[in-house]
Every structure is written in C-alpha cells, then in structure tokens.
Amino acid sequence: MPPQTLEARPGRWLWTCRAGFEPHLFEELAWASAEPRLLGEALVESEGQQELAPAFARQGSRVVASFSDEEPEALATAVAQAVAALPPPAPLVLQAFTPDTPQGNALAAQAEALRDAVRGLLPASRLLEDAERAREAGARLVTLCVAPGVTFVGVVHAREALSLAPGGRRRMRRAGESPSRAAMKLEEALDGLPFEPGRGDVCVDLGAAPGGWTQRLVTRGAKVIAVDPARLMPELASNPRVRHVQESAFAFAPEEPADWLFCDMAWRPLEVAQLLAKWGRRGWASHLVANIKLPMKDKNPILLRVRHTLTEDGGWKGLTVRQLYHDRDEVTVTAHRR
Numbered sequence: 001m002p003p004q005t006l007e008a009r010p011g012r013w014l015w016t017c018r019a020g021f022e023p024h025l026f027e028e029l030a031w032a033s034a035e036p037r038l039l040g041e042a043l044v045e046s047e048g049q050q051e052l053a054p055a056f057a058r059q060g061s062r063v064v065a066s067f068s069d070e071e072p073e074a075l076a077t078a079v080a081q082a083v084a085a086l087p088p089p090a091p092l093v094l095q096a097f098t099p100d101t102p103q104g105n106a107l108a109a110q111a112e113a114l115r116d117a118v119r120g121l122l123p124a125s126r127l128l129e130d131a132e133r134a135r136e137a138g139a140r141l142v143t144l145c146v147a148p149g150v151t152f153v154g155v156v157h158a159r160e161a162l163s164l165a166p167g168g169r170r171r172m173r174r175a176g177e178s179p180s181r182a183a184m185k186l187e188e189a190l191d192g193l194p195f196e197p198g199r200g201d202v203c204v205d206l207g208a209a210p211g212g213w214t215q216r217l218v219t220r221g222a223k224v225i226a227v228d229p230a231r232l233m234p235e236l237a238s239n240p241r242v243r244h245v246q247e248s249a250f251a252f253a254p255e256e257p258a259d260w261l262f263c264d265m266a267w268r269p270l271e272v273a274q275l276l277a278k279w280g281r282r283g284w285a286s287h288l289v290a291n292i293k294l295p296m297k298d299k300n301p302i303l304l305r306v307r308h309t310l311t312e313d314g315g316w317k318g319l320t321v322r323q324l325y326h327d328r329d330e331v332t333v334t335a336h337r338r
C-alpha cells in the first residue's frame with residue numbers, strides 16, 4: 001500500500017472497492033490487461049476499457065482531474081472549473097464519496113461540504129438532483145472522491161455506472177426498519193436489475209433460512225418455495241405463500257419451472273455453481289440471483305470457474321458478477337435464460 005494516496009492520471013479510470021479487496025480488484029484488472037496501479041486504500045486506477053465491469057469494484061469513473069493539498073475554497077473552485085469544462089448537454093449528477101476505510105470515513109463531512117460548495121458554483125441548469133432518474137435522463141455522474149491527501153474528480157455515464165450510489169455505497173436502511181444484512185443484500189441485488197420479481201411470480205429460494213430473502217420476496221407479492229434443511233422464521237413457516245422444503249438444495253427438483261431462482265446457500269462456490277448450472281440447463285428458472293461465498297484467499301481463479309460453469313455449462317446469459325456494498329467475502333451474480 002502506498003504510504004500516501006497517489007494522484008490518478010487524467011483519462012485513466014478510478015475504481016473504489018471494499019477495504020482489503022484491493023489485491024483482488026488489482027488482479028482482475030491486470031488479467032484484463034488494464035494496467036492497474038494501486039493508489040491507496042480502497043482505490044485502484046487502471047486503463048479504461050469498453051465493458052470493463054470488475055467484480056470487486058463498487059464504482060468506477062474516468063478521471064478528469066485530481067488535486068492535492070488545496071485549501072477548501074480553492075479546491076471547490078478548481079473542481080467546479082473541471083466539472084464546468086465537461087462537454088454539454090448531458091445533465092450532471094454531482095456525488096461525493098470517500099474511500100470506505102476508517103481514514104476515508106473521517107473525511108465524510110469534508111466530502112459533503114466540497115460537493116455542496118461545487119454545486120453552488122455551477123449553473124443549476126446543468127445539474128440533476130435525483131440520482132435515481134440519472135439513467136433515464138441520459139445523465140453523467142460526476143464523482144468527487146475525497147481521499148486522504150488527494151481529491152479526485154471522475155465522470156461516468158449513468159447507464160454504464162456500476163452503481164448510482166456515491167462510491168457504490170448503497171445504504172438501505174429506511175426509517176423504522178431493521179432488515180437483516182441478508183435482506184439488504186437481496187434488495188441491493190434487485191436494485192441493479194431492469195425488472196424485479198412481483199405479484200404471482202414463483203420464486204425458488206435455495207438456502208432460504210432463516211428467511212430474510214423469502215420475506216422480501218413474499219412482501220413483493222411472490223410465491224416462494226424455500227429450500228433449506230434449517231428452520232424458517234415462524235411467521236414465514238405459516239405463511240400461505242411460502243412452501244418450506246426442508247431438505248438439501250442438491251436433492252431438490254421443482255415440479256414445474258419457476259420464474260426466479262434465488263440462492264444464498266452457505267456452501268462451496270464451485271458446487272453451488274454446478275447446481276445453478278443444472279437449473280439453467282434444465283430450464284428450471286428464467287432469472288437467477290445468487291450470492292456466491294468466497295472465503296478463500298485466491299478468489300479470482302474460483303470466480304473465473306464460477307463464470308465459466310454458469311455460462312458454458314448452464315447456458316445462463318447476461319451474467320453480472322459484483323461484490324455489492326452489503327457483500328462481505330462474497331459476490332452477487334445475476335443472469336437470465338433468454
């Protein structure tokens with residue numbers, strides 16, 4: 001790790017990841033011949049390439065400028081100038097984030113103050129406030145990354161962005177709610193899809209217990225076949241829209257094809273991938289959302305085999321593989337059959 005955050009080279013891409021996962025992100029980028037360089041904790045720089053979507057990146061943007069050792073006022077002016085020079089007419093969504101590390105998180109207030117100061121220096125007509133509308137509005141995300149000693153300005157088309165949340169840090173908690181981390185993983189995964197399971201859809205949930213995912217799916221109006229040898233929460237066990245099959249997912253076969261296959265089984269990734277490939281080959285589900293556990297040190301070689309198994313053996317298409325904000329030693333996979 002460099003002793004101090006390094007400045008990024010304009011035109012290259014700045015990626016941010018979960019702290020501690022820099023080596024995995026670096027390796028992925030190196031395997032893609034994208035010439036990575038470690039800039040600091042949770043920050044890696046690389047060449048930009050079409051359709052580069054590293055699994056271990058939470059967000060990526062093309063570097064427009066980076067600044068070090070500037071006073072806040074001069075920094076805001078310099079950043080605003082760099083942003084104002086971006087070619088019109090796409091509306092801009094201004095976002096600020098810090099690397100997700102103790103040192104980075106201590107800069108959160110500074111990052112927000114910079115974003116507000118820059119916003120005040122730009123014509124309101126160029127800005128879009130609602131990031132949720134960024135894709136449909138054809139907007140670009142302007143990402144201000146405030147790291148220890150360096151501030152980066154990046155830009156990415158919202159339609160190509162890995163996430164619409166600042167730095168890919170998708171916070172889910174809503175007022176009065178205390179969803180489990182498992183439930184938040186599912187919500188974040190569904191967020192990234194063009195459509196979601198809804199009323200009347202049949203979902204199979206492999207590794208369902210204690211039931212965070214099943215609960216969320218039922219709330220959306222779906223019917224759920226929850227497969228897990230372990231027990232479900234009592235309120236789910238008695239829910240008429242839930243059928244609990246208390247056996248191993250490896251022994252289970254659906255009576256008829258499901259709309260969605262969900263899987264959050266705590267099991268070996270290659271064996272889970274083979275099981276999901278079987279579901280794909282047999283046409284047992286149309287859509288897939290699966291959380292793949294990666295507790296091993298060497299994660300990328302396993303991920304490569306998981307991808308290969310799902311696509312080549314399973315026929316799953318449109319595969320995305322991402323370590324989401326709520327994922328720890330794991331990644332979330334989405335795919336579809338047609």
Ligand SMILES: C[S@@+](CC[C@H](N)C(=O)[O-])C[C@H]1O[C@@H](n2cnc3c(N)ncnc32)[C@H](O)[C@@H]1O
Nearest residue numbers: 182207209210211212213230248249264265266
């Ligand atoms: C992380 S938990 C799932 C959490 C769940 N998604 C939720 O939201 O509550 C992992 C589950 O995988 C289940 N599991 C492990 N091996 C399994 C197998 N062979 N078949 C079915 N479930 C399995 C475990 O019993 C455990 O309940």
